[in-house]
Amino acid sequence: MKRLVTGARYGLRDWLAQRITAVIMAVYSVIAVGIVLKNQPLTYPVWKDLFAQGWMRVATLLFVASLAWHVWVGVRDILMDYVKPDGLRLTLEVLSLLLIASYLGWTIQILWR
Amino acid sequence: MVSASAKKIRPKYLSLPALLFEIRLPVPGWVSILHRISGALLFFPFAAWALYMLDTSLGSEQGFQAIRNYFQLALVKLGMLVFIWAYCHHFCAGIRYLFLDLDKGVELRTARITSWIVIAAGLALTALLGARLW
Numbered sequence: 001m002k003r004l005v006t007g008a009r010y011g012l013r014d015w016l017a018q019r020i021t022a023v024i025m026a027v028y029s030v031i032a033v034g035i036v037l038k039n040q041p042l043t044y045p046v047w048k049d050l051f052a053q054g055w056m057r058v059a060t061l062l063f064v065a066s067l068a069w070h071v072w073v074g075v076r077d078i079l080m081d082y083v084k085p086d087g088l089r090l091t092l093e094v095l096s097l098l099l100i101a102s103y104l105g106w107t108i109q110i111l112w113r
Numbered sequence: 114m115v116s117a118s119a120k121k122i123r124p125k126y127l128s129l130p131a132l133l134f135e136i137r138l139p140v141p142g143w144v145s146i147l148h149r150i151s152g153a154l155l156f157f158p159f160a161a162w163a164l165y166m167l168d169t170s171l172g173s174e175q176g177f178q179a180i181r182n183y184f185q186l187a188l189v190k191l192g193m194l195v196f197i198w199a200y201c202h203h204f205c206a207g208i209r210y211l212f213l214d215l216d217k218g219v220e221l222r223t224a225r226i227t228s229w230i231v232i233a234a235g236l237a238l239t240a241l242l243g244a245r246l247w
Contacts, residue, residue, distance in 0.1 A: 022207050026204060040245075044178075047170060048171065074152050074153075078152075099156075110164065110168045
């Protein structure tokens with residue numbers, strides 16, 4: 001088998017991780033949408049208090065951490081399928097990782113300022 | 114005598130026009146490619162957009178009001194509709210794939226039915242949640 005630097009890791013871990021993180025995000029999404037719909041019309045104090053609670057901050061961070069892992073597997077799948085030149089693929093993979101890292105950093109900044 | 118099938122040019126290479134106009138995807142194929150497209154859109158630009166809105170709306174009372182007013186813009190509403198559709202389709206199609214992974218619903222007939230359900234559910238949820246923007 002030809003093993004590329006920019007190829008898959010030929011394992012079960014990413015496949016499983018993508019599914020577990022998907023379930024975590026799905027559960028968070030349903031709860032978050034439920035809270036927002038229950039508090040209509042949404043006011044600033046309610047919105048602010050929601051994200052001031054420890055569990056909501058941790059849950060949101062868990063969501064974005066799941067997103068980071070999930071989206072990395074997905075983006076890499078897409079790049080492996082459609083971008084054939086190795087150099088370009090590696091460049092796009094690095095840019096994707098930088099974007100994912102900045103999403104994580106930004107989220108922490110928003111939640112704990 | 115040469116049969117009709119023997120005259121066909123093989124192998125057939127896929128060109129963009131062939132992909133767009135010649136090949137007709139079955140419904141599960143549409144769910145699959147839309148799952149990819151919606152996933153890519155959610156990664157960029159929608160995740161960045163969502164973080165921007167979360168940042169501004171949590172930052173201050175004025176920021177919260179600014180996002181309120183922001184939602185009145187037609188272009189923002191349109192963008193939000195696409196965002197909501199991408200999320201809902203990706204969500205519904207994802208649940209279908211989780212069941213397929215467990216070997217549930219892999220028969221052709223069932224797979225087609227659940228594909229239609231996913232497409233319909235994605236659009237219905239978009240309509241339901243999108244209606245709240247107006």
